[in-house]
Amino acid sequence: MKRRHPYLRSEKLANATAFAIAAAVMLVPANFLPVLTTQTSGRSRTDTIFSGTVELWNQGLWAIAAIVFIASIVIPLLKLVGLGWLLIQARRGAMRNARQLTRLYGALDVIGRWSMLDVFLVAFLSGVVRFGVFSTVEPRSGIIAFAIAVVLTVLATHAFDPRVLWRSGSKSEPALPTL
Amino acid sequence: MSMSPAPTPKVSRAPRFPLVWVVPLIALAVGGWMVAHELRNRGPEITIDFADGSGIAADRTELHHKGVSVGTVTAVELKPNLDGVTVRVRLRQTAAAIASEGALFWIVQPEIGLSGIRGLDTLLTGPRLNVRPGNGTPANHFIGLDRTPPPELPLEGRAFILQSDQLGSLTTGAGVFYRQMKVGAVETSRLADDATAILIRIHVEAPYADLVRTNTRFWNAGGFSFKVGLLGAELKNTSLESMLSGGVAFATPSGEGGALADLAPEGMVFQVASEAEKEWIKWAPKIPLVTPEVVSEPSAQAGGGK
16 A cells, blocks of 8 residues: 555644634634623623724724734634635645745744634633622623634644645645545 | 564554544534524514613613613614604513513613602613513514603502692602501692693502592692791691602591591592691591401411402
8 A cells, every 4th residue: 555645644634624614613603792791880781802893993992902803803814714725725735835835834823822812801801800880891602602713723723734735746646535 | 583574554544534524513513502592592673762862872771671681772873853762672582572562661860859769870870771561462663751650550559630739749759648657659740631730640559548538638748837926836747758758648537427438439539738727637537447468367368268
């Protein structure tokens, strides 16, 4: 049995694909469900990630709004799109731009660690802001979906082996097993 | 050195369906459940028209019933003809039954009056909406009240109409007193159709409604008067409660030979005197009252009576 590519490697591609798809699925509730409920002197307000960003912007906290927007909406999306692109390229096999793709992989790996910002923010606020009737912050189900989505993207990035990008693109090679 | 033959490697085929594909399936199930759970908690959306919407804010103002939040305002819009606001409220699923015809909606704002302080928490939280559910057919558009409706009345008791020259202190919630004991309350007051008098609707609670007879006299018990004469000072005798918050008092004369006049029927109209005549205070007819406590005694229940 002659296999140029160990079985393990191709399965990793399947792992990465599966995790990436799962992450994409979880991003839907993460963005549409409320992530936290703030109660300030009895007024209650429930926010999704996006409405929270808009509220921060409206309150004049542009820098924080920009950070939250980038960390919670842009980065997870970019990560998933980039990962999807890598997976499609790796599946095709023909790698003329392996160097750029590996750079992209490196970039995805670096920015990934920033996307848990939201989760930490909510966890921090829920823990610290507990002033009874005056002010409380409670996490909602959306933040759990978000955390799961982020963990899944991290798993997907780590399951992806950038070495598959460097295989020679000859068509005679056994194609990666289709799933 | 003899070499044992290398062990033959175990070759296993890639499984047709790698286990890892369970992960997206689980994600789909969990995500779907989360969204479904959120959607299931959403009740119908209703609209309420108010003449004034000051302080009502989308996503912040809540709709309360019996002190519990049953919905949240999702939008506040000016009506097209500019004479009021339309408030959209998303009800919780469990409170969907509130949206039926006859439901009353009003805005709770802090109210500090002589009869007490209400809605003080809204000083901090801003106004909130309150609802008294209706019991008609389901509806989704309502007209909001511009003030707090009179409290829900106990079923028992009777209502009477009082006619007065001046409103005085007989506003909603003011007490109705018999021998300075509170036996009822003012429901509403309004100007008569021909504007010659004030009509005040009062409600007298169950066991005490029998105190009101056809010849009962009512007088204004609010405020106090203080007369200083040559022979000394005289303070008109009213209870502290009615002195502060106003109210109306009544007395029933003992009829000829101790016989009482007939019971006053529901809705009977009485005049309100501005002051009690001295003899009214002295009236002390014997009127049998069936108090609820007696009815609910265990022995009475055991007998299966009532």
